Amino acid sequence: MKFLTFYFILFSCCFVGYAQHSGISGRITSKGNPLENITVKLIGLNKSTKSDRAGFYEFNNLLKGAVEIQFSGVSFQSKSIKANLQNDSLSLNIELVDLESNLNDIIITGVNRATELKKSPVPIAVLTKKSMDQNVNTNLIEAIVKGVPGVTAVTTGPNVSKPFIRGLGYNRVLTLYDGLRQEGQQWGDEHGIEVDEYGINRVEVVKGPASLTYGSDALAGVINMIPYTPNFESGKLRGDFTSNYQSNNGTFGTSLGLAYINHDWKYTLRATGKAAHNYSNKIDGLVYGTAFREYNLSASARVDKSWGFSKTAITYYNNLMEIPDGSRDSLTRKFTRQVLDEGDDIKNRPIVSVNDLSSYSINPLHQHIQHYRFYNTSQFKFENSDLNLLIGGQQSVRREYNHPTIPVQAGLYVVLNTFNYDVKYNLADFSGIESTIGINGMYQANRSKAATDFPIPDYDLFDIGVFYYAKKSFGKIDLTGGIRMDRRNINWNNFYVGTDSQTGFGKKSDEHDQAADLQFPAFNKNYYGLSGSLGLTYNISEKLLIKANIARGYRAPNITEIGSNGLDPGAHIVYLGNRTFKPEFNLQEDVGIIAYLEDADISMEIFNNNIQNYIYQSRLTDENGNPVVVVPGNLTYQYQQSKARLYGTELAVNLHPSSIKWLTFNNSFAYVVGLNKNEELLRLHGRDAEYLPFIPPLQIRSELKVTAQKSIGFLEKPYFKVDAVVFADQNKFYALDDTETFTRGYTLFNAGLGSTLKSKSGKNILDIFVQVDNIFNVAYQSHLNRLKYFEYYQSTPNGRSGIYNMGRNMSFKIVVPF
Template identity: 35%
Template sequence: MKMKFLGSLLLFILPVYIYAAVAAFTGKVTDVKTNEPIIGATITIPQLKISTTTNASGEFTFGTLPARGRYVVEVSYVGYQTSIKTVDLSNPASLTFTLTPSIIEAREVVVTGTVVASNSKNNSTSAAVVSKEDLQGSYTNLIDALAKQVPGVSQITTGPGISKPVIRGLGYNRVVTLSDGVKQQGQQWGDEHGIELDQYQADKVEVLRGAASLQYGSDAIGGVINLVEPLAPAPGKIRGEVLSNYSTNNGLTGSSLMLTGNENGFVWRGRGSYQNAYSFKTPAGYFPNSGFNNTNLSGMVGLNKSWGYSHLNFSYYKNNIGFFDPETVNDLYTTEHSRTLDYPRQDIRHYKVALNNNFVIGEGSLKVDLGYQKNQRRELEDSADPSLFFDLNTYSLDTKYSLPARNGWEPVIGLSGSIGHSVNKAEEKLIPEYNAYAAGIFGFVKKTYGANTVSAGVRYDYIQNKGKQLFEEGAERFPGFKNNFSSVSGALGYTHVFNEYVNFKANAGSAFRAPNPAELGSNGVHEGTFRYEVGNGNLKPERSYQADATLEFGNGILTGSVGVFENYIHNYIYASNTNNETIVVPTEDLGTYPVYRYGQVNANLYGAEASLTLHPVSFIHFQNTFAYTHAQNNTFDRPLSFIPAGTLRNTLRFEPKVKGLHEFYFYAGVDNYFKQNRIDATFETPTDSYTLLNAGIGTTIKLGAQRFKVYVSGANLTNKRYYDALSRLKPGRISQDNLNLGVYNPGRNITFGFYMPFNLK
């Protein structure tokens, strides 16, 4: 029935192909000072997922565009400030883009993950964009890279192998990770459940801070991480990239190869990636069985035509992660670090198929994203036979119709829905088998007048969770549940561009998140967290009321931003261990487990984020970022648990001209993490402040027209002993009568790597 519905939808929208008209769009890119053509500049139309480059005369051509419609065009080149214009294709006159030489290349960018793709200056959402080259360094995964570069983003870690994103103090099912236009569904409720994504696959990553529930629904109450895949090249071109890196701390080796092509509008892409690491090393020794390995295979085939695009994406991700064995508690550290994983460990497999479409209808467009995901999570206790085995299948539909813009008004309406079905395939049980249904509809409008842009939207959601009752040995294990949740959310946004150097943005609105099946129905030992978890079938939805404001500024010497946010959450859901409650489980190795029960409180989170970069001369950059989140459990008048510590990062980067080398740089940085004494002392321990020293060097070597980037980066160069506030391995975070971990975060790590983009045709 699901496939009949999807097929009927496609049959309804496919006829727009027949009536599509064709327009051509040409232009030229020049240097604003010399008027000389710029060769090799990249021109992108993100809404149509197409790009091209300028020829030897600085000229470019898009030959198969819709005959009508307004589209954002982004022009970029290394060493120049990005230029962004909105082009009306009903009058596709040849345009000249003049680029200004600048030591700041990416202050002005297009953000695509919001309801309306637009210049970041005119977008009220607090957003940060991280490029592919910025994702390369001493990072163990994608979330680790974002947490160390984007103010307000942090990570819940279980060693280097698992990182869960946290935005402004909110994580788990409150942050949406988006890839191929589809929300990643990998059972995000678990403490030790990371995201099943290839860290090498993104061409750039957009981080939307604050509620993005208007477009993405219930789970985006904290923000969105949007992975943007590389665009296909111009027709007749084939290009690719190869990259590899090695890290000394845990022997992490990673490699990825990608090819993408365009033959008269038939586009394709293929990628293969592999990572392998042994146990990570702390200043006190190696932490046993903390290695991991993962394999990712992905591809895309599709059409880019004058009627829009249709792309079929598919991927397979397999991840194996070792876990600490409580029976060896007296040996927290070892000198051994084999790449062979022992038990216990996780075996995770994620399959995804996504059909992404954007159909041009007159001057409007209809975007349709269809997705299917299968997430299989096996927890292997002492053999290949899983002790826990979650099998989750998710079908999703997201549509967005952008009506023709009139007099500066840009209206959008959207519809989304998903069906999730989870079964248990192992003898042990933690959560009941369940079905989850979600549907939502929203309306949004954006208006630009002069230097001002205002936006407003409203959304209605309906969510149903049905947990299956289960009896074991004559006793009820899961009572079963059926919960229906619905809510109306709204958002207001405002931006003002004072001049080319200063702009202001602000947002206010409400959002909601329905409790997930694990929070509603858990009842069992969670092997990866060493605790007994008990759900609550009477939980109510979380309701968030939040506001933020950001001032952005920049010229040739000084660039930066400063922002504040406030987020009041009614019925905030979290699991806690109160009164040192324990339970004896005779069939388990540890015997006695702490009991964590899900409950609700009223919470208030507020804080600030700031960045400041000084450019005293063209080759010196002094980069500084700051982030702080204050979180209070108002119900019990104590701090909220598991909140990141404040951070201050300072990096001095030099980019001198060196003969024979291109884009040469070296840097030294100091990361300062504040004390985190604001904890829920009933089951959490504080962490001391610490400072980490980092440094790196890199350059691009040109062999003819071929670029070859090599780099060396180092993290925690002083081999500092420290515990991060969000590490699940810090003292007291995991505790039983006979288990109290206190494992340091990774020590010194040096990463060697290269990145080589290339053209085959």
């Protein structure tokens, strides 16, 4: 009996000890200041809370044992802590670091597991919504250009910007929306990115070949645009209302976003509208054909469970955008409009009225772009590994109207359907090696509808690639590398074009029409690519590190490069492709050094990029050197292929003196040279063929910013900034057949201020941003502005050729959270 009593008491004590509860509490700060509304989550226990105004948080009634606590908040680096709860409550104070100045920022793009930014040898830049809000942006790509050195854009007016990374663009830059590759006829000059700029919370940019993870079309790099994911307490409805006005082209932009959390489920909804009339500059006045009207809708639902998560989302993009052609009166330089199809004389078109120039109505010659996206991304967690799945469908509908006598008749009408798939399995660690295997690709079908012009055939594309990626740390050295194999098939049947007897325009026809011409003979070809990378990061110390990476990229020729044979009405260009083109391969070496000091962040990156089978556009001329005109009033370009080399450097020096916390001075320098290595062209044409087209000039950006460290009345830490952007002369251009011309350098000065307005109770009322770009209304032409070449006369009365970029522009933006 004594032994039974002893064991009963012992068992009872053990049971009581096991069932005993504990707690966690603490204070969250940043630079000594308490942080409010920081989310504190107990991983795997479905428990979360928010810090109060004093930065205090607390959990009670927790069982003993190991627990992982995650701290996260907008504009701050997330932090995870593992702890072991005992009988006593745990006191845990946390210091968070600003996202913009932290080298340990967690990134996803370009790698296959969450990785600290400083550990990745691949050059990666992160841009937050806070940074984007503090600039004047006419579209999302422009915001990225202003925030990331080495990224530029080829533009066609204010609403079309195609990203370039280190001198490479078009299909060489892969754009992603929430990890899903963006497919929307991005081969054209005037084809922008179909994404709602107000719905993007974060942008990650990989500079350099990323074919290892994504396959073809990531030769130059990747831009991943990540939408907002709600992270607050359950049962709450949150949202924001954004309104933006820009003075130059009268842009009105409004966006309403809603987010709701119900236990494990998170829901978002956003609606956006934008409208603008023609933009202006002091040389051209209002530039006819640059107005636009854009609408966006998006919604998502995400569930988080112990097994992982699953998110389903849908987006809709609708854009009406005018088509500029640059035609003018030869003496007054006023813009004129096309009113005839047959018998049109560019020199005798009527002048556009003042009312039409300033109208928000979209003129008959315009583009109508619609983009639908539906996708699901999921993660399934296992004991020591996880499986990530992404599947999505997209439809891009593009109509370009270029017939003034029959305005409802589309010149171009194409529908592109794409199915994307991506499967990645993160294996369990083995001997300290983190590895991933994956398979991804897409199926695509493009079909022309009731149009009159057919620059590309109806084609089918199937893409598949498999890869292996691994990383391992050896003390201060982090190694990463992998290999990938791709196969892409592109095929189409015979494509015939005839003539509509009623309108006289072209029409899609078939082989049974005796009068039809075979515009695109049947084609079927497979393209294969082997790519890979190897890189290391040497952490000399926590504050100083060196990176080196070598990568081989691959890109199959796109549809216009191999199959085009006709007019793209929106571009005013007749494209001629080459069916014999080979895939592009590049070998790029990157070396970088980063110093994260008390008073400054300093980074320098140097790259060298050699490309085999580089494809580029060149104007077509006859044997006498005269431009070939296939369609009157439109340029003719033929694609070429040769060796190429690009090299350059990027330098960033961001000063934030610890003794003067209210002052920051950020500076960046970017320079790239693109060399055409076609020996025959160089022998025949010398310097005219020495360089590649679309290479940005040397660029320097400097920003001086003053931020109050305390509230001033109802203004929470207001800021004021001034910045200057210097673009050097671009005398290294592709001059053969006048494809490009010299571009004079210029300097733009900008200024801005902003703050958060708070109520007496300390609640955020709204964020306000005021910004002026091009303060001195400088007349300039960007070297990457396609409108620079929209000119019909050899000489002009004012000595100015082509169309100039936007003049002074003032922006007023408010963001109202609720």
